[in-house]
Amino acid sequence: MKEILLGNAAIALGAIxxxxxxxxxxxGTPSTEVLQTVAKYNTDGNIYVEWSTNEKAALEVAAGAxxxxxxxxxxxxxxxxxxxSDPLMCLTYxxxxxGMVVVVADDPGPISSQTEQDTRHFGEYAxxxxxxxxxxEEAYQMTKYAFELSEQLKLPVIMRPTxxxxxxxxxxxxxxxxxLHKFDGFVKSPDFVIFPPLSYxxxxxxxxxxxxxxxxFDNISFNSITVKSETGIAAGGITAAIVKxxxxxxxxxxxxxxxxxxxxxxxxxxxxxxxxxxxxxxxxLEELDPVIETGLIKALADNxxxxxxxxxxxxGRINPAGELRFDTVKKYIAEFxxxxxxxxxxxxxELPARYPVLxxxxxxxxxxxxxxxxxxxxxxxFCGDIGCYTLGNAKPLDMVDTCLCMGAGITVAQGIKRMNPxxxxxxxxxxxxxxxxxxxxxxxxxxxxxNINIIVLDNSTTAMTGHQxxxxxxxxxxxxxxxxxxxxSVAKALNAGFVETVNPYDLEKSMETVKNAxxxxxxxxxxxxxxxxxxxxxxxxxxVDNSCVGCMHCINEIGCPAMYVENNKVHINDTxxxxxxxxxxICPTNKINVASKEEK
Amino acid sequence: MDILVSGVGxxxxxxxxxxxxxAAVLNGSSCARTGETIGMSQRGGCVVSHVRTENTFSPxxxxxxxxxxxxxxxxxxxxxxxxxxxxxxxxxxxxxxxxVSVSLGVSEYSSEKIKKYISDNSKAYxxxxxxxxxxxxxxxxxxxxxxxxxxxxxxxxxxxxxIVDSIKQNVSSKFYELDVRAFEAGIAxxxxx
Numbered sequence: 001m002k003e004i005l006l007g008n009a010a011i012a013l014g015a016i017x018x019x020x021x022x023x024x025x026x027x028g029t030p031s032t033e034v035l036q037t038v039a040k041y042n043t044d045g046n047i048y049v050e051w052s053t054n055e056k057a058a059l060e061v062a063a064g065a066x067x068x069x070x071x072x073x074x075x076x077x078x079x080x081x082x083x084x085s086d087p088l089m090c091l092t093y094x095x096x097x098x099g100m101v102v103v104v105a106d107d108p109g110p111i112s113s114q115t116e117q118d119t120r121h122f123g124e125y126a127x128x129x130x131x132x133x134x135x136x137e138e139a140y141q142m143t144k145y146a147f148e149l150s151e152q153l154k155l156p157v158i159m160r161p162t163x164x165x166x167x168x169x170x171x172x173x174x175x176x177x178x179x180l181h182k183f184d185g186f187v188k189s190p191d192f193v194i195f196p197p198l199s200y201x202x203x204x205x206x207x208x209x210x211x212x213x214x215x216x217f218d219n220i221s222f223n224s225i226t227v228k229s230e231t232g233i234a235a236g237g238i239t240a241a242i243v244k245x246x247x248x249x250x251x252x253x254x255x256x257x258x259x260x261x262x263x264x265x266x267x268x269x270x271x272x273x274x275x276x277x278x279x280x281x282x283x284x285l286e287e288l289d290p291v292i293e294t295g296l297i298k299a300l301a302d303n304x305x306x307x308x309x310x311x312x313x314x315x316g317r318i319n320p321a322g323e324l325r326f327d328t329v330k331k332y333i334a335e336f337x338x339x340x341x342x343x344x345x346x347x348x349x350e351l352p353a354r355y356p357v358l359x360x361x362x363x364x365x366x367x368x369x370x371x372x373x374x375x376x377x378x379x380x381x382f383c384g385d386i387g388c389y390t391l392g393n394a395k396p397l398d399m400v401d402t403c404l405c406m407g408a409g410i411t412v413a414q415g416i417k418r419m420n421p422x423x424x425x426x427x428x429x430x431x432x433x434x435x436x437x438x439x440x441x442x443x444x445x446x447x448x449x450x451n452i453n454i455i456v457l458d459n460s461t462t463a464m465t466g467h468q469x470x471x472x473x474x475x476x477x478x479x480x481x482x483x484x485x486x487x488x489s490v491a492k493a494l495n496a497g498f499v500e501t502v503n504p505y506d507l508e509k510s511m512e513t514v515k516n517a518x519x520x521x522x523x524x525x526x527x528x529x530x531x532x533x534x535x536x537x538x539x540x541x542x543x544v545d546n547s548c549v550g551c552m553h554c555i556n557e558i559g560c561p562a563m564y565v566e567n568n569k570v571h572i573n574d575t576x577x578x579x580x581x582x583x584x585x586i587c588p589t590n591k592i593n594v595a596s597k598e599e600k
Numbered sequence: 601m602d603i604l605v606s607g608v609g610x611x612x613x614x615x616x617x618x619x620x621x622x623a624a625v626l627n628g629s630s631c632a633r634t635g636e637t638i639g640m641s642q643r644g645g646c647v648v649s650h651v652r653t654e655n656t657f658s659p660x661x662x663x664x665x666x667x668x669x670x671x672x673x674x675x676x677x678x679x680x681x682x683x684x685x686x687x688x689x690x691x692x693x694x695x696x697x698x699x700v701s702v703s704l705g706v707s708e709y710s711s712e713k714i715k716k717y718i719s720d721n722s723k724a725y726x727x728x729x730x731x732x733x734x735x736x737x738x739x740x741x742x743x744x745x746x747x748x749x750x751x752x753x754x755x756x757x758x759x760x761x762x763i764v765d766s767i768k769q770n771v772s773s774k775f776y777e778l779d780v781r782a783f784e785a786g787i788a789x790x791x792x793x
Contacts, residue, residue, distance in 0.1 A: 004621045004632060029639035112639035135657065168635040168659035169618075171625055241657035249662070326662040344664035346682030349717040351675050352707040354608065354699035356645035391643060396704065464640070555703045561644050564698040573697070575739045 012037035014143025019181030021070035027465035028077030029112035031105035055080035069183030099147035118288035123265035136170035232257035232279035267295035284312035360562035361578020363530035370510030385409035407437025432462035498524035539579035607672030617649035623766035624653035635659035741782035748786020
């Protein structure tokens with residue numbers, strides 16, 4: 001059956017075709033749809049699927065299942081692997097029994113991430129193989145293969161798509177009758193207990209295995225060489241697909257040799273040797289870090305070859321950051337080959353900037369506004385975190401002074417408070433992020449008695465990545481309902497001195513609570529609780545009376561995307577308004593009210 | 601055929617590209633690809649989907665080579681004109697969604713200037729798709745109206761049956777009839793120009 005599938009869905013269906021037994025992960029763009037697709041296709045419930053509290057938990061759950069012989073897949077974005085790196089590094093030494101595929105989506109650009117880190121390095125760091133698909137079709141085949149490779153090597157295998165493979169779709173003939181992998185169950189063995197003497201022995205074996213894997217990758221269809229001349233191009237992942245299209249467009253397919261490297265670590269050494277023996281000038285094109293380029297340069301030294309030139313990121317020819325799009329690749333290749341090319345840039349026009357914003361009716365807008373008003377004129381630092389609420393940095397709210405990584409807001413606020421005792425240090429954190437990595441920061445603040453104010457923005461979902469459930473909702477990917485974890489009870493159990501829950505739309509109560517929290521000596525926690533508009537229904541919509549005086553107070557204070565100005569009066573776009581009523585509460589002339597049915 | 605679909609997060613660009621790609625395959629194309637904007641931009645930001653119905657390796661359309669642009673919002677049409685062939689066709693919804701930057705007065709939204717830029721750089725059709733769907737009751741079907749309009753102009757090289765079948769496969773049964781009506785309304789608009 002031919003289906004049009006996103007790269008992420010292709011990975012999911014590849015895993016189902018391989019009989020995957022357990023899939024765990026934490027949402028993160030561009031990886032989220034992998035796990036969601038497995039859950040969607042898991043209609044009989046035979047595959048166990050969970051959103052874990054964070055990536056470390058996900059990988060450890062999968063490790064236990066893999067020890068039992070089950071086939072497992074873990075999904076996360078690139079920065080998620082930083083969180084899961086502790087179990088991953090150790091798991092190489094312990095090894096796995098059932099095939100384990102760790103899907104880590106990289107984000108060149110970056111489009112939705114804090115870093116442009118390259119997960120291919122993690123393969124080298126952890127001594128495990130990395131597969132880097134060039135298309136959704138290849139991702140489907142690679143995922144199936146990755147389970148076999150993992151079982152053959154008894155090592156986890158990293159499947160590393162990038163955004164433009166994860167979020168692009170191709171036409172794939174999918175397996176219509178996948179069979180669940182059969183396994184024996186957990187059998188006790190000293191091999192599952194990591195101890196220094198075992199680690200020493202395993203380290204020697206792991207290093208030996210690298211050469212073995214390199215040979216496997218020399219004979220795998222995901223890597224290939226086409227020899228046409230002494231001028232060559234090497235590329236991997238999505239860039240390999242783009243290079244093929246560019247060579248065709250420039251009409252040089254028959255003039256340029258091409259090395260495609262999608263089973264990228266350990267490097268296919270014999271393949272690299274073969275390529276550098278048959279070429280004299282090589283351009284390496286790859287997004288993020290020069291991994292293939294470094295491999296080829298190492299191959300020159302290994303093989304004592306001195307008359308081959310390799311150019312790419314290391315010598316500064318290729319921009320070290322950002323994506324490699326078709327037109328950029330075309331420019332690089334044409335310049336490398338010394339041929340002319342058509343510059344396709346278009347005449348510029350000034351267009352209004354359209355940045356992502358908090359949705360109309362988003363409860364975070366009211367929460368930020370309440371804190372801002374309450375702390376007006378007082379020296380404050382607002383430490384943000386990762387989620388939709390990072391968008392609170394945009395004007396006019398301007399309420400995010402720091403943002404580092406998941407859970408860091410709470411702990412960064414502590415450092416700021418320690419060195420700036422006269423500053424009111426606030427940390428904003430979402431509900432899902434609180435469970436992922438906020439609780440340890442709260443414990444740290446209470447234990448060290450650091451006088452900070454934590455604002456939990458509880459919208460009952462993991463909103464930014466597309467509304468996944470989390471421990472606070474109790475809903476699971478197996479369509480069951482667990483006991484919900486109440487954030488207020490967690491804060492009380494961790495012995496924060498001040499814990500209150502407020503509705504952010506109750507502006508007066510919000511401001512009063514924030515002031516009380518700021519005056520409280522010790523750790524205070526305010527939970528602003530109101531559901532995300534995506535998981536709730538709109539209330540009565542609002543509209544602006546014709547007698548609006550055009551003072552622009554509403555727009556300048558809260559910047560709601562549903563409000564616009566026409567003829568010096570404010571209007572509300574009724575297809576965007578959600579009826580939160582925040583604008584009505586702050587209108588100095590009371591001109592914004594619930595719209596009557598006729599007015600709508 | 602290379603088609604771009606642009607708009608503001610939430611306007612249904614991803615659904616549109618899925619419908620077009622699947623319709624192309626139902627119509628006999630051996631491989632269709634799409635490239636999407638998913639993630640942070642969905643929160644009211646600029647989004648664009650690429651649809652390629654012929655055999656290419658990469659899912660993303662090069663600059664100045666798309667055959668057709670469907671834009672659900674006026675200035676998002678202009679933002680993607682550079683991807684269109686010099687003689688490419690742009691079908692642009694004239695309804696504006698003002699970004700917050702405009703309400704705050706830090707950037708300007710001049711619809712006349714934007715329309716001129718689109719017309720100068722493509723063969724442009726402007727359509728008030730919001731007015732078309734108002735009768736059917738939901739602004740969410742703007743995307744389907746534009747598919748209908750493109751089909752009505754004979755630009756899609758896909759059969760009507762394949763498109764309707766693809767709509768059926770890609771939307772929930774609750775919206776199917778409404779979307780087919782929006783598709784027909786789009787075709788009617790094209791026939792009336």
